[in-house]
Amino acid sequence: MAARTLYDKLWDDHVVRSEDDGTALLYIDRHLVHEVTSPQAFEGLRIAGRKPWRTSSILAVPDHNVPTTDRSVGIEDPVSRLQVETLDNNCREFGLTEFDMSDVRQGIVHVIGPEQGATLPGMTVVCGDSHTSTHGAFGALAFGIGTSEVEHVLATQCLLQNKSKNMLVSVDGRVPEGVTAKDIVLAIIGELGTAGGTGYAIEFGGDAIRALSMEGRMTVCNMAIEAGARAGMVAVDATTIEYVQNRPYAPQGEMLDRAIESWQQLHTDKDAVFDKLVHIDAATIRPQVTWGTSPEMVVAVDAKVPDPDTVDDHVKADGMRKALAYMGLEAGTPINEIPVDKVFIGSCTNSRIEDLRAAAKVARGRKVADNIKLALVVPGSGLVKQQAEAEGLDKVYVEAGLEWREPGCSMCLAMNADRLEPGERCASTSNRNFEGRQGQGGRTHLLSPAMAAAAAVAGHFVDVNDLMSDN
Amino acid sequence: MQAFTRHTGIVAALDRPNVDTDAIIPKQYLKSIKRSGFGPNAFDDWRYLDEGAPDIDNSTRRVNPDFILNQQPYDKATILLGRENFGCGSSREHAVWALTDFGFRSVIAPSFADIFFNNSFKNGLLPIALDAAIIDGLFDKVENEKGVEFTVDLESQTVTAGVDVYSFEIDDFRKYCMLNGYDDIGLTLQHAELIRAYEQDRKQKAPWLF
Numbered sequence: 001m002a003a004r005t006l007y008d009k010l011w012d013d014h015v016v017r018s019e020d021d022g023t024a025l026l027y028i029d030r031h032l033v034h035e036v037t038s039p040q041a042f043e044g045l046r047i048a049g050r051k052p053w054r055t056s057s058i059l060a061v062p063d064h065n066v067p068t069t070d071r072s073v074g075i076e077d078p079v080s081r082l083q084v085e086t087l088d089n090n091c092r093e094f095g096l097t098e099f100d101m102s103d104v105r106q107g108i109v110h111v112i113g114p115e116q117g118a119t120l121p122g123m124t125v126v127c128g129d130s131h132t133s134t135h136g137a138f139g140a141l142a143f144g145i146g147t148s149e150v151e152h153v154l155a156t157q158c159l160l161q162n163k164s165k166n167m168l169v170s171v172d173g174r175v176p177e178g179v180t181a182k183d184i185v186l187a188i189i190g191e192l193g194t195a196g197g198t199g200y201a202i203e204f205g206g207d208a209i210r211a212l213s214m215e216g217r218m219t220v221c222n223m224a225i226e227a228g229a230r231a232g233m234v235a236v237d238a239t240t241i242e243y244v245q246n247r248p249y250a251p252q253g254e255m256l257d258r259a260i261e262s263w264q265q266l267h268t269d270k271d272a273v274f275d276k277l278v279h280i281d282a283a284t285i286r287p288q289v290t291w292g293t294s295p296e297m298v299v300a301v302d303a304k305v306p307d308p309d310t311v312d313d314h315v316k317a318d319g320m321r322k323a324l325a326y327m328g329l330e331a332g333t334p335i336n337e338i339p340v341d342k343v344f345i346g347s348c349t350n351s352r353i354e355d356l357r358a359a360a361k362v363a364r365g366r367k368v369a370d371n372i373k374l375a376l377v378v379p380g381s382g383l384v385k386q387q388a389e390a391e392g393l394d395k396v397y398v399e400a401g402l403e404w405r406e407p408g409c410s411m412c413l414a415m416n417a418d419r420l421e422p423g424e425r426c427a428s429t430s431n432r433n434f435e436g437r438q439g440q441g442g443r444t445h446l447l448s449p450a451m452a453a454a455a456a457v458a459g460h461f462v463d464v465n466d467l468m469s470d471n
Numbered sequence: 472m473q474a475f476t477r478h479t480g481i482v483a484a485l486d487r488p489n490v491d492t493d494a495i496i497p498k499q500y501l502k503s504i505k506r507s508g509f510g511p512n513a514f515d516d517w518r519y520l521d522e523g524a525p526d527i528d529n530s531t532r533r534v535n536p537d538f539i540l541n542q543q544p545y546d547k548a549t550i551l552l553g554r555e556n557f558g559c560g561s562s563r564e565h566a567v568w569a570l571t572d573f574g575f576r577s578v579i580a581p582s583f584a585d586i587f588f589n590n591s592f593k594n595g596l597l598p599i600a601l602d603a604a605i606i607d608g609l610f611d612k613v614e615n616e617k618g619v620e621f622t623v624d625l626e627s628q629t630v631t632a633g634v635d636v637y638s639f640e641i642d643d644f645r646k647y648c649m650l651n652g653y654d655d656i657g658l659t660l661q662h663a664e665l666i667r668a669y670e671q672d673r674k675q676k677a678p679w680l681f
């Protein structure tokens with residue numbers, strides 16, 4: 001057989017049939033469901049008198065609307081509450097597994113899938129959520145779908161798909177001190193542009209990716225969609241296999257041995273050809289901060305806000321001007337002189353235990369600056385929260401003046417009560433800096449957890465290395 | 472799904488790249504458990520000067536007179552002209568529902584985000600990708616001729632703007648479904664036997680997945 005990429009292998013393994021024009025019916029192994037994009041799909045199913053094809057493939061959890069404060073009082077906003085209750089009712093009616101709001105395993109859908117071993121190498125994983133690309137870190141084909149497609153997967157266990165092209169983004173060499181998975185992926189997006197990956201499935205490779213933990217790889221794949229690629233993935237290696245073992249949904253014993261044997265094939269063959277190759281020198285990556293309203297508008301923390309007048313492309317220059325106006329920034333301002341109002345550490349990009357450790361390391365023994373109105377730490381799941389508390393991280397945060405919350409999406413998109421007021425500027429570990437994303441008129445700067453904690457302490461953006469070496 | 476064959480309508484131009492799904496329908500409206508009613512809140516942050524919420528009556532809000540869809544005749548536009556990477560961001564189909572509920576039948580842009588592109592077909596909204604240079608020309612046309620109408624013909628795969636006719640690409644299968652207004656699920660279930668056969672085979676080879 002001809003040499004194949006990882007994406008080719010995952011694709012071939014799941015094709016049920018193909019149309020003449022190449023449109024394929026793809027089998028789906030794991031269907032993750034949350035409350036925002038599923039109600040209309042269940043309603044469609046009911047109206048057509050259909051049932052879910054394979055209930056055991058489904059894992060549901062409410063995450064976008066859940067409050068991050070005291071859960072015992074329920075959800076105050078009636079509209080949010082109805083959406084969460086609708087998910088509860090749908091799961092009950094159709095006999096689906098759900099980690100509801102009172103379950104300690106509840107959390108952000110993209111955090112709990114891997115945490116439970118519900119995401120496994122070689123799977124196709126879908127969810128009505130664009131950041132489903134996260135699960136590609138396991139050598140899985142994972143991508144976000146719309147609500148009509150959620151209904152289609154519920155009813156048929158399959159999706160109609162057109163194959164994407166293959167892209168390899170290779171991050172070669174070693175990253176400098178203080179540079180994390182988040183900085184790597186922001187640098188990649190800066191290089192590719194937010195549409196650079198459109199039409200492609202991206203495989204992330206190279207020494208710097210191999211050197212990342214599973215959590216770091218999830219951070220990178222999480223933001224593949226921010227480069228326009230529906231799916232991002234990393235080949236299976238010892239790190240992957242080590243991570244998935246002993247998780248509740250993972251195979252055990254002899255079955256595990258068989259699975260491992262098959263997972264070891266999940267890498268790109270030596271002579272396989274990619275449609276596009278991008279090389280990035282890891283040594284040149286610095287801690288990153290976005291300055292605009294699209295994740296591609298990103299620079300190193302020691303750089304300045306760029307000047308649209310130096311850009312030839314009129315559409316791009318115009319977009320930059322609109323972004324600067326919205327962000328209330330002047331071209332030429334050094335990034336590390338921009339003051340911050342709020343800090344958010346959380347989201348499916350950066351709310352796992354290693355993220356919380358990295359931020360706590362910076363916050364330990366320091367105090368949040370006086371100009372910071374609110375600094376939130378929101379763990380990705382109930383189990384991450386437990387682990388962090390067992391390590392005493394919650395105390396480190398609280399002593400430094402950061403608030404320690406219950407798990408959920410929280411201020412990543414501000415569907416619950418956590419949000420920015422108009423004009424407020426936020427250092428955020430989430431994945432999108434779109435206009436109004438964290439609250440109408442709010443201004444979002446994306447960065448790593450360590451950099452967010454550093455901004456909380458300094459009151460403005462600062463290179464975490466400088467902050468740490470000052471003491 | 473509403474079938475799409477041929478459509479003629481007023482074109483509204485939205486001259487910015489990377490129009491994201493948060494801009495098309497802000498998140499507070501995602502709390503709805505329905506598919507309809509999103510039209511009045513399409514582009515909410517740009518369309519109104521005050522902040523909206525699902526329980527606020529839009530007729531009582533302060534309208535932004537500078538926004539194109541608040542101006543005549545563009546408040547009746549059915550074709551949207553956009554810039555590159557239109558519909559980027561989240562997978563929310565609510566963005567497509569907001570556009571169709573407003574009255575749009577087609578979006579023309581140099582490029583689209585993949586998920587938005589897919590979602591459009593499921594709802595009878597035809598996304599058409601044309602060369603950036605052609606799009607530049609179309610923007611000029613819309614700017615110079617107030618209320619200009621284009622015709623989009625799916626059968627012949629053309630956009631007609633005055634005397635100019637542009638061809639666009641579309642996958643055969645998508646075209647077939649859209650021309651006929653077919654429901655994907657019904658089509659897929661015709662292959663239920665094949666799906667079951669695949670499952671049987673897969674259970675043998677990778678039993679840990681079941």
Ligand code: SF4
Nearest residue numbers: 131347348409412413
């Ligand atoms: S944390 Fe943010 S990006 Fe992730 S699923 Fe929740 S809302 Fe979406």
